[in-house]
Amino acid sequence: MPNIILLGPPGAGKGTQAKRLVDERQMVQLSTGDMLREARSSGTEMGRVVADVMDRGGLVTDEIVIGLIEEKLTGPVQGGFIFDGFPRTLKQADALGDLLARTGQTLSAAIELQVDDAVLVARITGRYTCGTCGEVYHDTTRPTARVGVCDACGSTNLKRRADDTEDALKTRLMEYYKKTSPLLGYYYCKGQLHAVDALDEIDQVAAAVAKVLDRRD
Ligand code: ADP
Ligand code: AMP
Numbered sequence: 001m002p003n004i005i006l007l008g009p010p011g012a013g014k015g016t017q018a019k020r021l022v023d024e025r026q027m028v029q030l031s032t033g034d035m036l037r038e039a040r041s042s043g044t045e046m047g048r049v050v051a052d053v054m055d056r057g058g059l060v061t062d063e064i065v066i067g068l069i070e071e072k073l074t075g076p077v078q079g080g081f082i083f084d085g086f087p088r089t090l091k092q093a094d095a096l097g098d099l100l101a102r103t104g105q106t107l108s109a110a111i112e113l114q115v116d117d118a119v120l121v122a123r124i125t126g127r128y129t130c131g132t133c134g135e136v137y138h139d140t141t142r143p144t145a146r147v148g149v150c151d152a153c154g155s156t157n158l159k160r161r162a163d164d165t166e167d168a169l170k171t172r173l174m175e176y177y178k179k180t181s182p183l184l185g186y187y188y189c190k191g192q193l194h195a196v197d198a199l200d201e202i203d204q205v206a207a208a209v210a211k212v213l214d215r216r217d
Helices: 014-025 032-041 045-056 062-072 090-102 117-125 166-180 182-189 202-213
Strands: 004-007 028-031 081-084 109-114 127-130 136-138 193-197
Touching: 004 014, 004 182, 014 028, 014 081, 014 136, 014 202, 028 032, 032 045, 032 062, 032 081, 045 062, 045 166, 062 090, 090 182, 109 182, 109 202, 117 127, 117 166, 166 182, 182 193, 193 202
Parallel strands: 004 081, 004 109, 028 081, 109 193
Antiparallel strands: 127 136
């Protein structure tokens, strides 16, 4: 069971690729963004604390997100875990390493989805997702077959995120460069970094990710 991290700026395609791996390889997606959004919509105390930070595009505290991952990471799962949007800081990366070691697991790759910053505004402002099954769509690059209906589950519960604005993206991208991009060097030094061209079409990116997962080293 390979455990992998998907790394890349907001809009790189982490969630899109994670969903495919869940469907095709029965992997388990752990998205801290999804967990935090769930906490918000279910009105928990933590949800209230993080709402403002998320809407502005800042990072939620390490303690909160590490706690969320710790709850889910009690032991290995059949298909392996996909860490999507976590870790985002060096402290989170160290904590993940400790948690994996403590539960008898290893990391098999940190996969960097490489994009040009110039495409991110269009990707983020065109994004919508199914609120029922989590499938990710885009106004132009990946629209639903029937307007307003999710291809995957047939639900009409399609949503846009409050933080998917050009303004919040600027903050999110700056946070990425200041706090998350050092993780590329971190995983490179551990011999775990693999880059894929994420400017390509979704199927091509998926094939490149599959190649990393299926490598023998
Ligand atoms: P992330 O999870 O990294 O923030 P998403 O997977 O949500 O990114 O993708 C952001 C947006 O870009 C979505 O609307 C998605 O449909 C679209 N998208 C993802 N990958 C590609 C791609 N390779 N080419 C074009 N559009 C893509
Ligand atoms: P995402 O769905 O990954 O784009 O995350 C949406 C927002 O949730 C981010 O802009 C942050 O505010 C917050 N968030 C998600 N994951 C983390 C994390 N690992 N560390 C800190 N904040 C996070």
